Amino acid sequence: MTPGARLQAAIVVLDAWVAGMPVEQALTNWARSARYAGSGDRAAVRDHVYDIMRARGTCAALGGGETGRALAIGLLRMQGGDPAALFTGQGHAPDALSEAELAGGTEPAGTADVPGWTLPLLEARVGGELAPLLGAFRSRAPVYLRVNLRRIDLPGSVAALARDGVAAEPVAGAATALVVTSGARRIKSCTAYQDGLVELQDLSVQRAVRGIDWPEGRILDYCAGGGGKALAIADACGSQVFAHDANPGRMADLPPRAERAGVVIRTLDRAALARMGRFDAVLCDVPCSGSGTWRRDPEAKWRLTPERLAELERVQAAILAEAAPLVRPGGSLVYMTCSLFHAENEAQIARFCAQATGWQVAQTGCDTPLSASDGFFHAVLRAPEA
Template sequence: MTPAARIAAAIDLLAVLEEQCFAPAARRRPADAVASDFFRARRFIGGGDRRAVSELAWGVVRQRLRLDWHLARLGVAPTARLLLLARLLLGRGVDDHGRGRQAAEAAFDGSHYGPAVLDAAERRVAAALDGRPLIDPAMPEGARLNLPDWVLPKLSARFGASLAAEAAALEEEAPLDLRANLLRAERDTTATLLAGEGLEVVPTPFSPWGLRLPSRRPVTGTKAYKDGLVEVQDEGSQLIALLADARPGMRVADYCAGAAGKTLAMAATMGNRGKITACDTSAPRLEGAARRLRRAGVDNAERHLLAPGDRWAKRRAGSFDRVLVDAPCTGTGTWRRNPDARLRTRPEDLAELVAVQDDILGRASELVRPGGRLVYATCSLLPEENEEQMERFLARRPGFAPIPLGGLWESLRPGTAAPCAGPWMTLSPGAQGTDGFFCAVLERRP
């Protein structure tokens, strides 16, 4: 594809994303799913061109709040063409051979596969934006920090003077973290095997199983991955599995298992002994989990589809040593990986999710045996889904008591520093270099 054809394809992709992800009446599908469908319908776009088109479109998505501000300041609506034009002009060149208005206008060349030539109104926008910084001193705080207005006071209350640094960290490219599967090989052995395939990794600072690549690299085609030696998993997610402290011989429930990333990690700490049940409300997710479990060599796990009227939980009340609730949440802690989520997520979503979390916690807690533990986790940075959720639960359920992080960490990783202070584990890109996570461990009193 020519550079102009790539820009035309990026404009088409942005239009589809707007319709399906971001518009008020949109289905608000995840952008990666929409992009996957977009490219599947255009198989003539090769791998290198797909990456280039995706980079153009995602550059707009990542900076959409700021681009909207610039266009609103000029009194124009944010069309896909104008958004991409603005992104090219505000701090990003079309290619290595030129920057600025002349190069951006030249990209809209009117060729057979390229975008139509800029009209007079679009040229006026280009002239007004040419040479301006992407982050303008006149911007309100939300646009300047690239945070939606509704979430700004919540994150400000959590991070205080560190808000700007945390917001900047949420914009950085996330590293690629892997978890060494101890059912197959030790971490050092896996690192050596990856190095032999051209992937130089370093140990993660907190997880005893983690290996980190400084930038995203293709891993799923490696022999180490195909043989089940590694799984892609952010270090923060690994630490939640660590805090669950699932041991050999235990009965464990992963109540919101999804594709079973934490199920896999806990099965490894159990040494394939005992029984772990991966539960979810989605059959496709559990089917994907089955493939991962087989590849990892996990044979102490079963899957259970949670459905309305299901009596599975009632029959197993009070029978699990560990119950992990990796609750559905706003996902604000993953915005550096999922930049579209900061545009898709709305205030009403938070209220709905808090109610869902509350309901799930109540049901899952009934599964915990006396003396057993309930582990609650989210990938959210918002207090309503984390600390406040725990406060509400403990007020209603006096039979549960929190296990402070400090003592729990010392028992699991003696002689090492915990990733944070406080009673709960709270992680963020700026402070720990992980995605944003929250984890609370509660014990059911005998």
Template sequence: MTPTARLAASIDLLAAMKAAPRKPADAIANNFFRERRYVGGGDRRAISSLVWDVMRGWRRLTWWIEQGGLKATPRMLVGARLLFDATPMTNLAAMYAEGRFAAGALIGREQACLSALVGKTLDDPAMPRAVRLEVPDWLLPRLEETFGENLEEELHALSTPAPLDLRVNILRATRAEVRTALSREGFHAEETSLSPWGLRLEERLPIMGSVPFKDGRVEIQDEGSQLVAAMTGAGPNMRVLDYCAGAGGKTLAMAMMMENRGHVVACDVSEPRLEGAVKRLRRAGVHNVERHLLSAGDKWAKRRAGSFDRVLVDAPCSGTGTWRRNPDARVRTTQIDLEELLEKQAAILDTASALVRPGGRLIYATCSLLKAENTDQVNQFLARHPDFRLVAAESDALPASLRHESMISLTPARHGTDGFFAAVMERAAPEA
């Protein structure tokens, strides 16, 4: 594709995302490129990179464009982003060409607004703090509550592109063996410092085409997510429940920890997500997992009350910890969304806790950075359920720095992972 065609495609993709603000950007991008199979891999990466850069700077770019008296349309946002990335104005103006695979020429006011940005930097002292830090106004106080004086460092880390983390499936190979196999195919990975199963590539590469991925020796999974699975302490011959399993990333990790022995049940309210786990389970050689679709009026949970050694609740949440990968969530999530999520998390915890056997453990996890979704939610649960108490994870799969913690909060700035929270609670055993 020519630079003109790439720019036009970037504007079209951004417009599609703006037209569907409740739909995740990555899902929209997947559909966009599926409908345009003529777009090659290199062009897809270039277009996606530009669009994701726009989303990482959405509030600041919008502020600058509005200073110029215009609305922040996709064509203006893309143009401003390219200027701040040091594209000369003459080159940019030439890219806005007429034609079938072009975005159309800049009109007078557009040209004037973009020209005024030449020589400027994306950050400006006149910006409100929430704009400069790329967070919604309503969310800034909650993040200040979480991070205090470290807020700017943490939000800067959340604005950088995430590395590509892999989890080695030790049912099929060692970490060293997989690292060597990937290296033969040109993928140079380093061992993660916290997860004993992790490998990290510093940039996103087409790993799904590699032999180790195809034969189930590795899965794509952030190091923080691997540590959440490790917090469960799942082991051979246990009965384990992944209550909000989705497509089964943590299910796979726990089955691996259990050495394919015992029994794992992966539950979710979404049939497509559960169906998506089938191929992954087969590829990984996992055969101790049963899937169950949760539905209204389902008696399944009632019949299995008090029967699981471990219950993992990876709860639906605001996703603030995943902003490196999903920068669109910065502007999609509303205060009403958060309030609804808090109610849903509490209800899920209450329901899932009944499935834990006496002496068993409930592990609550989110990919959120917010106190309301994390420690507050745990403390409120414990107040409602005095038969549960916080206990240290004490899993051999955890690094020494986390092994004796009952609650962990991982962040990109401090740990190099996505933002994750996990708490381990044990149900009291009956008195002898």
């Protein structure tokens, strides 16, 4: 596909997204109808779409509208290009620009690329660094890997990745982290990944997991999902690690992943969990707004509403209430979100401690895209002694 044809394909996907279709479904529908498109073409179309979603407000202003075509015009202007060079109408490229489109759009507001109602919530987190944070949200997030230190050291993992065309470098101050500098799309097919030597995991998550003093004994990942944090905990300490999720199907890949990593993680359904008694530590990585990950998942910010945020806060409180009785006296309840909003983080913890007698906050921390990669909050709560 020519660059113009790739841009036209992105316009088709964006029009479906603007009309309400989830972006991944729109991309899949286009790919199925374009069997001629190679992997490079599909990657390029995806990049166009996600670059626009990250900077939708800016693209709309520069392109003069909210249609896929206008957003694509705005993207090219934002990137310093000339839209007329690709909007030629030739070789499946978008039709040539009209006089109105040639005249250009308007200067975008610096705050246009997140929903306006979230601006005070973000500013409450970063204060005077709101503008740099919004700038970070417009860029692609780096790709980080967690090295499984039970299997290989950092220099060995860098060499193993390089053999399959993935270049990566250690991250200063992070014992397990590599940042990928090229070849990111090859990661899942490379031997180091398939053999469990490395896992995809953001730097902020790795910093949080490694920054917690996990107790010896039994640790439960209560909202395990795919099990990335359970794997990181198992690699970091010698405790028994268990995983549970309200939807056990989400954990389907965890046993083989654990086997490849050389660790043991026992998955528990609701009935098995009820027979286990209490744990030395329980991790709750709860559903959240994902506001810390908006450059990685830009669609999420456009789906979020105040009503949805309030619903998430209720779910988070309910999970904390469910998980607390699973912690032994004097044990730890670890709360994590990928949110930057105080309402989902500090306020949620304060509300829990006000209602649950004797619980104490032992540790809190919050990274933002300005200090690590994604925004990520964690808190360690100590249960009252018996």
